[in-house]
Amino acid sequence: MQETVGRGRPKALCHEDIQMMIVRHPVTGRCIPAMAIKFIHHKGADNKPRPTIFFFTPTRKLLFCAVSTILALALHDHAFDAPSLTTASAIFGSKPPSFKDSVPLRWKASKLKIPVFRRYHGANLSEDEAMLYSRLRDDIGDQSINSGHERRWTPRFARRGASNAANGDAPDSVRDQMMRHDPQFATSHHAYLNEIANFDLQNAFLEEEKESQLFRLFAHVSLTRDPRATADMVPKEVWENLPPDPEIVKLEEQRAELKQGNYRIDGHPDEAQIRQLTEDIRKKRAQRDKQVVKQYREHYFYNRPTWDIERQARGEEEEEYAEPAIHVNIPERARLAEIFCHQPDDLTEDQIFEQKIEAVSLMVALCDKRETARRNRIRERANACLPIKAEPLEIEHKPEASPDRFPLLLNAAQCPDCIGDERLSREERTFTYCRPTVMNDHFDEQHLIRREQAERGGERIRCEHPKCRDLKFQHIDHFRRHVQKVHGVTLRSSEQVQQRRQRKGSRRQMVRKHCQLVR
Numbered sequence: 001m002q003e004t005v006g007r008g009r010p011k012a013l014c015h016e017d018i019q020m021m022i023v024r025h026p027v028t029g030r031c032i033p034a035m036a037i038k039f040i041h042h043k044g045a046d047n048k049p050r051p052t053i054f055f056f057t058p059t060r061k062l063l064f065c066a067v068s069t070i071l072a073l074a075l076h077d078h079a080f081d082a083p084s085l086t087t088a089s090a091i092f093g094s095k096p097p098s099f100k101d102s103v104p105l106r107w108k109a110s111k112l113k114i115p116v117f118r119r120y121h122g123a124n125l126s127e128d129e130a131m132l133y134s135r136l137r138d139d140i141g142d143q144s145i146n147s148g149h150e151r152r153w154t155p156r157f158a159r160r161g162a163s164n165a166a167n168g169d170a171p172d173s174v175r176d177q178m179m180r181h182d183p184q185f186a187t188s189h190h191a192y193l194n195e196i197a198n199f200d201l202q203n204a205f206l207e208e209e210k211e212s213q214l215f216r217l218f219a220h221v222s223l224t225r226d227p228r229a230t231a232d233m234v235p236k237e238v239w240e241n242l243p244p245d246p247e248i249v250k251l252e253e254q255r256a257e258l259k260q261g262n263y264r265i266d267g268h269p270d271e272a273q274i275r276q277l278t279e280d281i282r283k284k285r286a287q288r289d290k291q292v293v294k295q296y297r298e299h300y301f302y303n304r305p306t307w308d309i310e311r312q313a314r315g316e317e318e319e320e321y322a323e324p325a326i327h328v329n330i331p332e333r334a335r336l337a338e339i340f341c342h343q344p345d346d347l348t349e350d351q352i353f354e355q356k357i358e359a360v361s362l363m364v365a366l367c368d369k370r371e372t373a374r375r376n377r378i379r380e381r382a383n384a385c386l387p388i389k390a391e392p393l394e395i396e397h398k399p400e401a402s403p404d405r406f407p408l409l410l411n412a413a414q415c416p417d418c419i420g421d422e423r424l425s426r427e428e429r430t431f432t433y434c435r436p437t438v439m440n441d442h443f444d445e446q447h448l449i450r451r452e453q454a455e456r457g458g459e460r461i462r463c464e465h466p467k468c469r470d471l472k473f474q475h476i477d478h479f480r481r482h483v484q485k486v487h488g489v490t491l492r493s494s495e496q497v498q499q500r501r502q503r504k505g506s507r508r509q510m511v512r513k514h515c516q517l518v519r
Contacts, residue, residue: 009113012130013037015079016112018070020105022094030349031095032058033067033105052178060352062359063340072363073116074107081106088360092353122446123370123421148227150301157221226304228321234296242292248284251277266503272510329425330369336362370423406430406466410487413439417447420464440492448497451476 009016019036038053059065071091074080084090085105096103115130137155144153159179166175200210217223255277258270265271311319328334339359347355405426406419413433421429433439451461460472461479465487473479480491492500 010115010128010130012115013039013117014113014115015074015107018107018116020070020074021102022091022096022105023102024096026101028349030353033071033091034058035067035070054178058356060347062343062352062355065356065359068356068360069363070116072360072367075360075364076367077111077114079107079111079114081108088357088364091360092357124450142231145231148225148229149221150224150226150229150297153221161221224301226301227323229297229300230324231293233300234293238292238296245284245288248281248288251281251284255281271507272513275507275510329427330366330371332362332366332369333371336366368423370421371425371428408465408467408486410489412436412489414489415439415443415447416483416487416489416491417443417464420466420469436490439489443491444497444500448476451479 017038017040019038021034021036022031023034024031034055034057036053036055038051040051056066058067062068071088075086075088075091078086080086082105085094091105094103094105114128117131118126119129119131119135120126121129133155140155140157141152144151163175163179166178170178200212200215203210255274258274258277259265259268262268265274268274308319326337328337336359339355339362343355406429410416410419411432413436414430415433418424418431419429433442454461455476460474461476462469463471463473463479463482468482468486471482473482477494480493483489483491
């Protein structure tokens with residue numbers, strides 16, 4: 001992240017931009033958390049900052065409660081200066097003095113310039129690097145497609161929605177202030193105003209009652225939403241009947257001619273060209289798959305209404321839609337989804353108050369959990385690629401449950417670090433990779449670097465197995481010998497790790513040189 005000039009902090013939302021407080025409601029008298037957020041930069045602009053302060057209050061719908069989300073992240077980061085503010089109950093139970101209307105919740109001085117939303121490096125949350133904009137953009141887009149919306153959402157959808165929500169309810173000057181638009185350029189009208197005329201002109205002219213509720217529906221982004229349309233909605237038959245792509249076939253033929261039947265290409269005279277062809281093939285396949293999904297979604301959303309109408313004309317029963325079952329391994333995530341997605345509308349204020357405490361506590365606990373790739377989906381894809389007469393994979397034969405949940409002796413393809421990671425589910429902790437080589441690749445990329453840093457800093461190295469956590473080792477080689485002798489897992493030696501890194505570095509250089517020559 002580029003640092004903001006003169007402020008010594010990331011160009012992102014930091015704790016010092018948020019004023020969290022407990023306020024006494026002037027009508028109900030209930031003490032509730034609220035916050036004021038000072039947005040200095042809008043859309044990354046760093047020229048002549050003009051801060052705008054927004055106030056946020058708790059919402060009845062917990063799914064949209066920004067106050068609860070910020071509270072959960074702050075509790076996980078131990079950001080509050082008051083030592084007693086360590087749980088959601090402590091915060092929601094706080095009250096201002098009887099002679100005051102509010103009491104601010106101060107941050108620790110060390111947390112003021114730390115971003116609230118931070119990025120991950122592998123499995124580890126960064127201490128001070130802000131989450132990238134691309135992460136937000138991609139997540140919003142993926143979730144909108146999975147929820148059945150016809151178009152992929154972008155952050156601009158939220159900005160435009162906010163602008164149109166304020167338009168009419170707030171004066172133009174307030175709307176422009178919130179959107180950081182200069183009134184003299186009429187940016188809101190030119191770029192953000194909804195192209196739909198949100199007014200019942202027809203009935204106004206006919207002097208009939210206006211259909212205000214219908215017009216709210218017409219302007220809503222969910223008008224054309226179809227929950228049956230998901231990201232992986234392309235039928236299996238469509239993928240199987242796709243004709244070969246001529247460009248991909250040509251590239252594969254060139255690669256096969258260069259490889260001459262060899263599987264390994266390390267040291268091959270044409271290694272750089274082969275690797276570049278492999279990368280080109282991967283990109284072409286990804287582009288083709290993306291185009292197939294896009295075209296099928298357009299085909300589906302255009303023709304599905306006609307199919308439904310024709311079904312009605314034939315007298316057929318309406319196709320029942322059943323919400324897909326969502327399998328979640330982490331109990332906290334499952335309970336949080338239940339609270340967010342199935343919150344009753346008739347809850348009392350006291351019931352909502354209790355659910356907010358539970359939701360914030362669950363979000364704090366969820367921050368310390370990890371989810372990896374869904375192993376069952378990986379296996380399904382692997383099985384789909386098996387030839388008809390292939391023997392089933394050994395890992396598909398699940399052994400009988402052992403009374404010892406985490407035995408000392410592991411499978412040679414099990415990760416000795418993940419088995420002790422309590423952030424993972426039991427299935428992910430005991431996962432067995434297809435080969436020890438793949439497990440070693442995972443260990444080198446996810447766990448080894450942290451141990452190397454500890455060794456250079458003179459720290460002791462700990463075995464993460466639940467039964468060996470009291471054991472500390474001075475060097476990584478001591479740890480490797482312990483893992484091999486006690487747990488039955490052979491890790492790469494320091495020399496092998498260094499050789500692998502050198503090979504990867506040389507491959508990158510060869511590919512760069514080849515790309516420069518091609519250009």
